[in-house]
Amino acid sequence: MKQYKAVIYQEGMLGSLLLGASKVDPVRFTDFLNKHAAQGWRVITMEKDIRRMLLLWRREAYVVLMEKEA
16 A cells, blocks of 8 residues: 655745745755655655745745555
């Protein structure tokens, strides 16, 4: 049997407020994925999302679907 979870990864609000938009930092995103992989999770798919913040600012986010053996 497999277990699934959906996780939203997004950058902090500070970059969006100061720069007007915030892109995902590849180093931090890699650390995020490796942390979950160490717990046995495997990425099945992910979808990029641009999320609105306080109506004026945007920031990148990823919806990541993961699975592992239960």
